[in-house]
Amino acid sequence: MQIRLIVAGKPALAYAKTGVEEYLKRLSRFGGHEMQVIKAGDRDDVSNRLLERSQGCFRIALDERGECLTTRRFAEKLESLEMRGDVKTVAFLIGAADGHNEELRKKCDLVLTLSPFTLQHELALLVLLEQLYRVASLKSGSPYHRD
Numbered sequence: 001m002q003i004r005l006i007v008a009g010k011p012a013l014a015y016a017k018t019g020v021e022e023y024l025k026r027l028s029r030f031g032g033h034e035m036q037v038i039k040a041g042d043r044d045d046v047s048n049r050l051l052e053r054s055q056g057c058f059r060i061a062l063d064e065r066g067e068c069l070t071t072r073r074f075a076e077k078l079e080s081l082e083m084r085g086d087v088k089t090v091a092f093l094i095g096a097a098d099g100h101n102e103e104l105r106k107k108c109d110l111v112l113t114l115s116p117f118t119l120q121h122e123l124a125l126l127v128l129l130e131q132l133y134r135v136a137s138l139k140s141g142s143p144y145h146r147d
């Protein structure tokens, strides 16, 4: 199963750029993860592009109004999707400054929150990447995650 992160605009803030590169590099060891960048714009434009780019994928919208999972539950969720066999790609959709529109939220299979706080979108991307790295490490038996 492939994991695709779709974001509007290349990360521009220095700390986010460095962090995103670091976690994509770490994740490359496990394979199966990719990040795609779409053109930024207003809420509807970005939502339409995110939906278009994620056609046929199991869509997970990152949104502060979503369901909250622990890291373990997140790992189990991804594992259960992998076990289904009919999910080839899970696409995580990160909005731009205006967030997602209602249509996008409805068309997603899951709306997931990383925190009840509203995060700047590059920070949300970085937190998601770290969690995906944590999940991949857990799965591989590495001691990165301890609880």
Ligand SMILES: C[S@@+](CC[C@H](N)C(=O)[O-])C[C@H]1O[C@@H](n2cnc3c(N)ncnc32)[C@H](O)[C@@H]1O
Residues within 6 Å of the ligand: 061, 062, 063, 064, 093, 094, 095, 096, 097, 098, 099, 100, 112, 113, 114, 115, 116, 117, 118, 119, 120, 121, 122, 124
């Ligand atoms: C600045 S936020 C958009 C805020 C916008 N006012 C809204 O109502 O959604 C930009 C994007 O970062 C992501 N994001 C921000 N905070 C988040 C959180 N707590 N959990 C998950 N994703 C978040 C979402 O994808 C969101 O669309």
